[in-house]
Amino acid sequence: MIHMVKLCVGISSFEELESYRNERAHWWGADYGEDVHVHRTRMMPKRAAEMEGIASIYWVIAGSIVCRQPILRLAPYTDAEGKDYCDIIMSPELVRTIPYPKRPFQGWRYLEPKDAPPDIAANDAENSVEIAAELARLGLL
Template identity: 40%
Template sequence: MTLHITKVAVGCTELDTLRARMEGRADDGETYLVTRFRPKRESELVGGSVYWIIKHRLVARQEILGFTDDPDGKRCRILLSAELRPVRAHPKRAHQGWRYLPAADAPPDLGGAEAEGLSALPGAMAAELAALALI
């Protein structure tokens, strides 16, 4: 069964900020995030996703492609697809580092027109609508 992880998008107040940050790291259709500890269940995570938390909500995901050591040798890089997919906003408390997320608890992706319409909303408005469980 596929396993996912959650991670707080520190310093990001909206999805566009996270998208710009990840595009800055993108190289050849891949990007990465650095973590101090390599997940013990890494084989279950390949093919899963990192679900990003912004303002106490899961808002987007990126597919996990693999793991490698960081050049400094002290950390682990989680290799990700460069594509950031919006998901149906789901409440999630902030935490340090990353946490496992079972596939059954992962929110669904937003569909084409639905995702385009929501991405056009200002971040504050989208957050208010999500808080009211309208999106």
């Protein structure tokens, strides 16, 4: 298994991402007729078989990985001009993680499971996020 990490461009917080998640599929014109979220990216991962149904996309917001979304499957897409893309079809569920600092990069990157930040329990999310963000800022996490 291998995860994916991607910058969440134009989004400044987990709450903002949460508010947009129901609109994202419509931005790409991608409607798979089910309750999923879609993000379109230029390249199909070569390790797609290691992701579909078992991995997550970890979102980097404001310089830190702050949440993940389970990847259900990856689908090829070709636009009207003949350009190939990859639709990352994800569960609508956003899972908060302990914030881990991540420098900017282009596109997406693979993320080994051993390097993925742990989830934060839903009932501890508010306090844990603040504490973990402060520890990460201090370089202790």
